[in-house]
Amino acid sequence: MNLLGIWDGHDSGAVLLRDGRIVCAINEERLTRRKLEVAFPQRAIAACLEQGGIGADEVQLVACATFDIAKTLTRLWPDSKEKYYRIRRRLDPPSSSNQLIKLIKYKITEMPGNRWSHWLCERYFYHRMLAMGMARSHLLLLDHHRCHAACAACGSGFEEGLVLTLDGVGDGLSGSISLMDQGRPRRVASIAARDSLGIFFEHVTTLLHMRELEDEGKVMALADYTTPIETARNPLLDFFRVDGMRIEARFHANDLYRKLAEVYWRLAPEQFAAMAQQTLETHVIALVRNALRATNSNRIALAGGLFANVRLNGLIRNLPEVTACHVFPHMGDGGLALGAALCGHPEPVTPWPDLHLGPEYSDETIAQAIRSSGRNACHLEDPIPVAADLLTTGKIIGWFQGRMEYGPRALGGRSVLSLPGLPDIRETLNLRLKKRSWYQPFCPSMLDGEAERLLEDHHGPPDRYMTSLYRVKPAFRAQLSGVTGRDGSCRPQMVAHDSSPFSRLLQAIRQRTGLGVLLNTSFNSHGEPLVCSPQDALNAFAGMGIDALVMGNWLLQK
Numbered sequence: 001m002n003l004l005g006i007w008d009g010h011d012s013g014a015v016l017l018r019d020g021r022i023v024c025a026i027n028e029e030r031l032t033r034r035k036l037e038v039a040f041p042q043r044a045i046a047a048c049l050e051q052g053g054i055g056a057d058e059v060q061l062v063a064c065a066t067f068d069i070a071k072t073l074t075r076l077w078p079d080s081k082e083k084y085y086r087i088r089r090r091l092d093p094p095s096s097s098n099q100l101i102k103l104i105k106y107k108i109t110e111m112p113g114n115r116w117s118h119w120l121c122e123r124y125f126y127h128r129m130l131a132m133g134m135a136r137s138h139l140l141l142l143d144h145h146r147c148h149a150a151c152a153a154c155g156s157g158f159e160e161g162l163v164l165t166l167d168g169v170g171d172g173l174s175g176s177i178s179l180m181d182q183g184r185p186r187r188v189a190s191i192a193a194r195d196s197l198g199i200f201f202e203h204v205t206t207l208l209h210m211r212e213l214e215d216e217g218k219v220m221a222l223a224d225y226t227t228p229i230e231t232a233r234n235p236l237l238d239f240f241r242v243d244g245m246r247i248e249a250r251f252h253a254n255d256l257y258r259k260l261a262e263v264y265w266r267l268a269p270e271q272f273a274a275m276a277q278q279t280l281e282t283h284v285i286a287l288v289r290n291a292l293r294a295t296n297s298n299r300i301a302l303a304g305g306l307f308a309n310v311r312l313n314g315l316i317r318n319l320p321e322v323t324a325c326h327v328f329p330h331m332g333d334g335g336l337a338l339g340a341a342l343c344g345h346p347e348p349v350t351p352w353p354d355l356h357l358g359p360e361y362s363d364e365t366i367a368q369a370i371r372s373s374g375r376n377a378c379h380l381e382d383p384i385p386v387a388a389d390l391l392t393t394g395k396i397i398g399w400f401q402g403r404m405e406y407g408p409r410a411l412g413g414r415s416v417l418s419l420p421g422l423p424d425i426r427e428t429l430n431l432r433l434k435k436r437s438w439y440q441p442f443c444p445s446m447l448d449g450e451a452e453r454l455l456e457d458h459h460g461p462p463d464r465y466m467t468s469l470y471r472v473k474p475a476f477r478a479q480l481s482g483v484t485g486r487d488g489s490c491r492p493q494m495v496a497h498d499s500s501p502f503s504r505l506l507q508a509i510r511q512r513t514g515l516g517v518l519l520n521t522s523f524n525s526h527g528e529p530l531v532c533s534p535q536d537a538l539n540a541f542a543g544m545g546i547d548a549l550v551m552g553n554w555l556l557q558k
Contacts, residue, residue, distance in 0.1 A: 002054055004045065004137075005341025006064045006125075009071060009081075010213060011334030012041040015341045016048035020349045022341075024051035025357040025406040027334050030532040036214060037529075038085045040078075041337070045132065047359060056133035063344030065336040066144040067121040068171045069111040075124045089211055106253035110193040112172025140344045144170025145304070147339025148328075149178050149185040152303035154342050156326035157351045159183060161299030162291055166191070166284065166306035167332070168198035168213070175304065177245050177291050183348040188295065189245040194252055197240065197280060198306050203257045204276040207264050213305070213332075220309055221440050223277040224486050226270040235263055236279040242286040245294055281312055285319070292321050299324040303339075305332035307467075308408070310491050314469035318457060329355060329465035330407035338406075355465065356413050358404030361534055366400075366552040369534035378555045384501065387550045388508035391419055391518065396433065398523050398544075400537045400551040401501045405530070409466045410522035411493055412445060412502030414530050414537070416546060418482070419509075420444055420519040425482035429521060433545040436526040444483040445493040447506050447516035454480070454517070455492070462494035482519050493520060 005015040013027035024047060029035055031043040049056060074081035084105060086092045113121075118141060125139055148165040163178040163185040174196030178185035202212040205219050231237060239256065241248045251259055264272045284306070292298065300322055307313055307327050317325040328335060342349055370377045380386055383401075390397055399415045410416070416433070418425055420442075430438050443466050451458045456471040463470075469489040472480055483490050495503050510516030523531045525544060531537045534551060541549045541556065549556040 001061070002052065002059045003061045003063065003341050003344055004048065004059045005337040005339070005344065006041060006045070006062060007066075007333065007336035007340065008040045008064070008075070009066065009333055009336075010038055011036045011332060012038060012044070013334055013337045014041045014044035014048050015337045016052045017341045017345055017349070018052060020345060020347060022338070022352050022357055024048040024359075025338055026359065026404070027406075029529040030358065030404065033529060033536070035089070035527055035529050036334075038081050040128065042132075051359065057136060059134050059137045061138045061140060061344055062125065062129055062134060063140045063142060063340040064121075064125055065142050065147045065340040066170055067113040067118045067141050068109070068144070069113065069117055070105070070109045072113070072117040072120050073108070075121060088213060103254050106199070109169045110172065110253065112193075140340075142340050142343045144336070145173050145176040145190075146185075146187070146343055147336045148303040149176060149187070149339075150342040151328040151330070151335050151339040152301035152326065153178070153180055153183060153185045154349050155328045155351055156299070156301035158299050158301060158324065158326070160297075161301060161324070162295055162297040163301045163303075164288065164291065165302075165304040166197060167304035168202055169193040169196055170333075174198055175247070177295075179295055179297070180301075189291070191247050195240070195247045195249040196253070197247065197283060198304070199253050200239065200249075200256060200260075201276060201280060201306070203253075203260050204272065206257075207260055208269055208273060217308065218437055218440060219273045220277055220311055221437075222270050223274040225439055226268070226274045229271065229274050229278055231278070231282070234275045234278055236260070236275045237282060239279065240283050242283050242290065245287065245291050247283060247287060277311065280306075280309065281315055284312055285315055288316055288319065289321060298322060301326045301328070303328040303331050303335070307331045310467060310469050311489075313467055314489070317460075317468050324460055325468075327465075327467035329409065329467055331467075332408070335407065355406045355411060356403040357406040358413075359532060360403040361552070363552050363554075366534045366554055369538060370554060370556070373535075373538045375538065375556055380553045380555055383550045383553055383555065384504045384508050386555060387505055388512055390548050391417060391509060392512045394419065394422055395547040396429070396545070398537060398541055398546045398549040398551070399502075399505075400523065400531070400534070400549065404532050407465070409443075409493070410520060410530060411465065412495065412500075412520065414523040414532070415445075416521045416523050416544075418519045419513070420482045420517055421479045422482060425519060429482075429519075434521065434526045441485050441491070442483050442519050442521050443491045443493065444480060444517050445495055445502070445506065445520040447497055447503070447510065448494050449497060450510075450516045451492065451494045455490075462496075463492060464494060464496075466491050466493045479515060480517065483517075
């Protein structure tokens with residue numbers, strides 16, 4: 001059975017499942033080179049079919065996420081989706097009409113789907129499928145939070161436990177609570193769209209002059225740069241109330257924005273960010289504890305854009321009531337294509353071994369791209385020792401190996417790497433190479449065996465995907481200064497000790513330095529998607545302050 005999962009909204013993408021195995025998963029942004037692309041994932045679908053070696057007429061089922069009123073309108077009038085994309089990413093100048101569009105948008109997105117929106121979305125997708133050559137494929141439209149929950153449940157590998165989804169809004173909800181039933185989530189509670197903590201954090205991001213749905217991680221990082229806020233002095237805490245397995249907001253989305261603006265005008269940005277982070281943590285932790293108690297659970301799986309907040313995830317993971325916590329690594333809407341595919345599959349799907357699910361390029365394809373660029377390159381019999389030698393001499397390298405990662409994190413397929421303790425490495429990377437805010441943190445990739453040695457609160461299975469904060473032991477903070485926050489925390493990727501190229505590189509680094517850890521950040525310029533093809537990597541190499549590029553078995557140096 002060939003099953004195609006599609007998401008055509010914010011960070012659109014496609015996934016191909018064959019007999020319960022993920023053949024390919026990719027987001028459209030990697031191919032159009034527009035960050036968080038909103039266009040229909042035509043290229044992602046083609047990439048999935050090419051990777052699977054099948055034609056469009058061999059797809060038996062197409063599963064698509066979300067049929068609420070707002071999504072239906074953007075499918076019928078795609079220009080409105082493009083217009084809002086430009087407003088959200090601040091590509092269009094501010095105006096009264098753009099402000100009105102945002103006000104209308106937040107009102108419409110609270111509306112759930114109905115039989116008319118479902119019917120209209122069916123017509124839309126049947127038309128698309130016919131144009132792509134899938135005339136014989138069956139179609140399945142699925143609820144937004146059901147798709148999020150499917151990702152969390154499947155990725156966790158838990159037979160039983162709690163599934164919590166929280167995001168901005170989708171199909172009239174901002175969250176859901178489910179119990180696993182033979183590996184599948186069964187919903188037991190819902191959180192209405194008007195009570196959205198995700199919209200709350202979006203508004204905070206906008207007020208701080210950042211891009212909503214994109215820069216929320218900056219808000220979390222900025223919150224670290226102020227004195228702790230006493231709960232009694234945080235007026236934002238009263239904007240929400242947790243009652244059992246429900247969240248209740250005092251204000252609708254547009255009123256909430258105005259109330260937040262009233263609080264912010266007398267505060268420093270970092271204080272406002274800290275208040276928002278504290279509000280998020282306080283209410284989500286209360287909700288998690290109530291849900292665990294009500295369902296008699298001690299395992300929890302998380303998905304939805306709110307769980308891109310790794311500080312929050314670390315608090316949940318360390319709750320005494322929690323014995324196991326899993327965060328689906330592509331937690332935002334970009335993961336909905338996989339969720340739709342999982343929901344559409346008739347049997348539970350085996351958890352994926354890793355997230356290197358995108359395209360892969362042969363050595364000859366890489367060589368052809370290098371020749372076309374006119375650059376000089378050296379062919380290597382084994383790139384591992386060469387890359388390790390460059391890194392241990394203080395070089396910053398681009399690392400392009402194997403299949404591209406699925407999701408927002410660079411996991412050793414398309415990465416920029418350096419030693420984690422180089423002097424001023426954070427400032428060098430932020431200001432010279434990534435050209436982004438100085439306070440944004442970087443992450444370590446470490447061998448499994450190093451996690452217990454370096455981290456204070458490492459317990460349970462290894463975190464392969466940089467989804468949670470951990471505390472670095474004081475004795476190692478100087479050696480890991482480039483990847484350790486002001487509070488002593490880091491967001492690690494724990495890499496299996498095996499024969500994969502990235503694991504072998506970390507093993508070589510440990511032999512040379514005594515520490516199997518590298519600073520790992522995504523291979524892209526700020527505001528652009530992760531590189532996908534060899535040509536993307538060459539373009540990024542030319543425009544970034546990287547000393548060398550190791551791409552397949554080829555080495556390029558500046």
